[in-house]
Amino acid sequence: MPSSSSLNHGLTTETNYPYERVDGTCNARKEASHAAKILRYEDVPSKSESALLKAVAHQLVSITINAGDSAFQIYKGIWMPRKVFCGIAMEASYPTA
Numbered sequence: 001m002p003s004s005s006s007l008n009h010g011l012t013t014e015t016n017y018p019y020e021r022v023d024g025t026c027n028a029r030k031e032a033s034h035a036a037k038i039l040r041y042e043d044v045p046s047k048s049e050s051a052l053l054k055a056v057a058h059q060l061v062s063i064t065i066n067a068g069d070s071a072f073q074i075y076k077g078i079w080m081p082r083k084v085f086c087g088i089a090m091e092a093s094y095p096t097a
Helices: 049-056
Strands: 039-045 093-095
Touching: none
Parallel strands: none
Antiparallel strands: 039 093
């Protein structure tokens, strides 16, 4: 479960808050402009690829990624192969309302 300091209870769009390939700080004004509000979420059982597959078949799922993994750092594809990246099924959740 994300810490209360990192949980902002909403989603914004990439148009509103585009990815920038630099280290920096969050823009609080843009971060507060939500495209949708998440009031509740449910965790996918940890280490269960079958539960993760079931969840993604029905809705968007938020996952954590070990960005320090060398396989992730050299990855240049569009799709995230779940068997390659360690930890993709460790902490997943999806909105319920």
